[in-house]
Amino acid sequence: MIEITLAFLAQVLRISVPYVLAALGGTFSERGGVINIALEGILLGGAFGAAVITLATGSAWVGVLGGMAVGMLLAALHGVITIWGRADQILSGLAINMLALGATRGGLKVLYGSASNSPRFEGVSSVFEGRAAFLQLLGHPLFWMAAGLVILAYLLLFRSGFGLALRAAGDGPRALDGAGLSVDGYRFAGVLLSGALGGLAGTWLVTEQHSFTDGMSNGRGYIALAAMIVGKWHPYKVALACLLFGAAETLQIRVSAEWIPTQFLQMLPYLVTLVVLAGWIGRAHPPRHLGEPYDRSGARS
Amino acid sequence: MTGSMPRTPGSPRTPRNPETPGTPGAPKNRATTLMNSKTLRRRLRVAAPVLLSVSLGLALGGIIAALLQVSPLDFYGQLWSGTVGSSFGWGQVLYRATPLIFCGLSVAFAFQARLFNIGAEGQMAVGGLAMAAVGAVAPSAGPIALILALGAGALAGGIWGGIPGVLKARTGSHEVIVTILLNFIAFAVVNYLLVRGLALPETVRTAEIVESAHLFRLSDFVPAFRGAPVNAALFLALLCAVALAAWLRFTPWGLSLQILGEGPGAARYAGLPVGRLTAFAMSGAGALAGLGGASFVLGFKHYFEEGFTGGAGFLGIAVALLARNRALAVIPSAIFFGALSYGGFVVNRTVPREVLDVLQAVILILFIVFEARRTAGEGRT
Numbered sequence: 001m002i003e004i005t006l007a008f009l010a011q012v013l014r015i016s017v018p019y020v021l022a023a024l025g026g027t028f029s030e031r032g033g034v035i036n037i038a039l040e041g042i043l044l045g046g047a048f049g050a051a052v053i054t055l056a057t058g059s060a061w062v063g064v065l066g067g068m069a070v071g072m073l074l075a076a077l078h079g080v081i082t083i084w085g086r087a088d089q090i091l092s093g094l095a096i097n098m099l100a101l102g103a104t105r106g107g108l109k110v111l112y113g114s115a116s117n118s119p120r121f122e123g124v125s126s127v128f129e130g131r132a133a134f135l136q137l138l139g140h141p142l143f144w145m146a147a148g149l150v151i152l153a154y155l156l157l158f159r160s161g162f163g164l165a166l167r168a169a170g171d172g173p174r175a176l177d178g179a180g181l182s183v184d185g186y187r188f189a190g191v192l193l194s195g196a197l198g199g200l201a202g203t204w205l206v207t208e209q210h211s212f213t214d215g216m217s218n219g220r221g222y223i224a225l226a227a228m229i230v231g232k233w234h235p236y237k238v239a240l241a242c243l244l245f246g247a248a249e250t251l252q253i254r255v256s257a258e259w260i261p262t263q264f265l266q267m268l269p270y271l272v273t274l275v276v277l278a279g280w281i282g283r284a285h286p287p288r289h290l291g292e293p294y295d296r297s298g299a300r301s
Numbered sequence: 302m303t304g305s306m307p308r309t310p311g312s313p314r315t316p317r318n319p320e321t322p323g324t325p326g327a328p329k330n331r332a333t334t335l336m337n338s339k340t341l342r343r344r345l346r347v348a349a350p351v352l353l354s355v356s357l358g359l360a361l362g363g364i365i366a367a368l369l370q371v372s373p374l375d376f377y378g379q380l381w382s383g384t385v386g387s388s389f390g391w392g393q394v395l396y397r398a399t400p401l402i403f404c405g406l407s408v409a410f411a412f413q414a415r416l417f418n419i420g421a422e423g424q425m426a427v428g429g430l431a432m433a434a435v436g437a438v439a440p441s442a443g444p445i446a447l448i449l450a451l452g453a454g455a456l457a458g459g460i461w462g463g464i465p466g467v468l469k470a471r472t473g474s475h476e477v478i479v480t481i482l483l484n485f486i487a488f489a490v491v492n493y494l495l496v497r498g499l500a501l502p503e504t505v506r507t508a509e510i511v512e513s514a515h516l517f518r519l520s521d522f523v524p525a526f527r528g529a530p531v532n533a534a535l536f537l538a539l540l541c542a543v544a545l546a547a548w549l550r551f552t553p554w555g556l557s558l559q560i561l562g563e564g565p566g567a568a569r570y571a572g573l574p575v576g577r578l579t580a581f582a583m584s585g586a587g588a589l590a591g592l593g594g595a596s597f598v599l600g601f602k603h604y605f606e607e608g609f610t611g612g613a614g615f616l617g618i619a620v621a622l623l624a625r626n627r628a629l630a631v632i633p634s635a636i637f638f639g640a641l642s643y644g645g646f647v648v649n650r651t652v653p654r655e656v657l658d659v660l661q662a663v664i665l666i667l668f669i670v671f672e673a674r675r676t677a678g679e680g681r682t
Contacts, residue, residue: 037481077666086677087669090417090477094618095665102658109653110369222481229478263493270482270489277474277482 008250010134014208016246017146018043018201022224023231023238024153025197029075031157031233032190033170033183033289037093038078039198040221041100046071046202048104051118051212052111060124064142064203071199072192074100079191083184086293097221105214116214123207142204149197153235166190170287173294183294226273233286245269350671351623355637358664362656371651383647384640390647392519392529396596398639399531400425400610402538403593404617405624405631406545407462411476411586412626413549414561414578416469420462420480421590422614423487428458428591430491432598433605434499436510446514450599451537455588461487462587463580470576476583484614495607505607516600532600539632541589546628558582590614616642619665 022039029036036042046067053066074096081092105115112118127139137143157163168176169186176183198221205220206212227245231238245268252265363373384390404421411418418424432454439446465479492505499507516533520526549555561568561578568575597609620638624630641661645654 081666081670085670085673087673091669094615095662099659099662102655102662106653106655106659219485226482261493263489267486267489270485274479274482277479278468278472
């Protein structure tokens with residue numbers, strides 16, 4: 001019995017890791033005032049980057065860096081479009097998602113001559129490879145990285161000067177500007193962080209699967225955004241929401257369809273988010289100036 | 302994400318008058334802006350983002366082709382002759398443009414009230430399933446089955462689209478995130494209904510609709526279209542575009558939507574029922590997207606198949622954007638994106654067809670940046 005429970009727990013955690021990483025990324029971006037729907041594409045691009053770099057260099061850890069780099073590249077694009085170009089953040093995110101989906105699919109064909117998946121590779125592996133599922137997870141460096149990043153994200157956001165300034169960029173940019181700090185600069189930093197974290201989330205996906213498959217982000221970026229809302233843009237609560245969503249997904253795999261329709265579990269995260277958004281259980285307050293480009297002159301109201 | 306309304310720069314109704322920059326309290330009346338807009342300079346400035354993003358995007362496509370060791374001239378030659386260079390190509394392009402017109406109109410309709418419908422994909426899926434389910438059991442006397450099927454599609458899409466409208470009116474939750482969530486919920490619900498009875502055993506498709514619910518193929522009358530799936534749903538889409546353009550312009554409801562688009566404050570001042578209008582705008586958008594399945598379900602395959610929407614709902618956002626949310630401009634915009642979408646299959650033997658997907662994304666990115674520049678330039682005081 002205990003073995004089944006531990007295996008279940010391990011699966012919940014494993015499924016939650018990419019959600020946690022991506023949702024933390026979304027938190028940094030949105031705390032700074034930039035909506036990041038591009039997270040879905042960043043995840044996908046990060047996964048592709050990690051796979052390609054690992055296969056090219058043969059080094060799993062260089063692959064991790066590659067995944068983060070591609071994530072940051074896409075995030076930087078989002079930043080340039082929305083912060084420098086002042087274009088609509090939602091549209092930019094959607095366009096980047098289209099771009100990532102097309103580019104990774106095309107990249108698979110060009111690089112590996114396959115429409116569906118990359119060659120297999122060994123990514124970063126657990127110290128306890130081949131042991132029981134729970135032990136294997138506990139020995140995985142990327143798992144500990146993700147866990148540590150939750151705490152680090154909290155400290156960075158709420159216990160550091162950088163976090164204070166970043167939150168001000170989203171909540172009261174005029175005050176930040178008044179203090180002589182660059183609103184756009186902090187926003188860009190928040191977006192870049194979301195790229196690194198989203199890229200790492202994608203890296204986890206390919207590491208688990210040992211290959212890149214077409215469209216493998218499969219809506220996870222959007223689930224992460226939902227978790228960010230349910231977790232009210234707070235790292236600990238966001239991580240908790242991700243675990244909840246991860247548990248729902250695990251049940252979906254493990255529970256028989258007669259007992260409860262899998263489709264219901266599948267839509268559960270979205271339903272929960274809907275209920276939270278509607279304010280039926282604890283209203284979610286986004287950063288006040290989320291979605292608005294900052295204009296120093298104040299000409300645009 | 303429940304914060305501010307997304308202000309898409311692509312609005313035709315820039316309140317400030319570009320001819321008289323700096324005039325405080327310049328007329329915000331739409332008609333005035335339109336009349337003054339009839340100068341060449343202004344038109345060029347308005348057209349520039351479209352022209353620039355499309356030509357730069359296509360240029361980039363040439364560069365990608367060259368990088369893949371395919372001559373850009375060959376690439377575009379192939380693309381041209383395979384799509385709009387032949388009548389079969391036109392038939393394919395128009396078939397792909399049909400749902401894009403519906404989804405583009407859907408997004409444009411909601412945007413009249415400055416509501417952002419990201420949910421066309423889910424609305425189209427729900428509508429398509431309802432269409433197929435009703436079309437399969439409807440009595441086949443005269444056009445009844447066809448009317449019932451179309452009505453079911455519009456109704457299901459309208460209800461699905463209405464949810465975010467009602468939620469926004471009642472609770473203030475932002476329609477962007479709600480429509481995104483509802484897309485995923487729609488896919489799950491559709492899958493559930495398919496598995497629990499609507500699908501044929503061991504498949505993800507429904508039974509065939511009755512024959513009297515079929516929309517005729519254009520190739521039945523124009524032999525040159527032979528083999529291409531373009532069908533009468535195209536006429537329905539065109540009709541919707543024209544009707545919507547007229548409706549927005551000449552009816553009080555259409556005008557009310559646009560007043561709401563100027564902001565809830567303006568609408569309340571005008572004594573309009575803001576909540577009801579919001580719900581109406583979203584469910585109207587949903588109904589249009591719900592009809593988007595007509596081309597596939599009633600005109601091509603004659604059944605619903607899971608995943609048939611294929612991203613048309615999302616591409617509809619790009620279609621509406623490039624059309625600047627004008628109903629009639631949605632038509633050429635949809636044909637353009639339809640050509641790029643089908644173009645992927647045409648060039649697939651020489652370059653991966655995803656090049657065309659990348660191209661669409663790049664054009665979209667360039668357009669929103671240029672458009673933001675333009676509106677910022679006009680808004681400068």
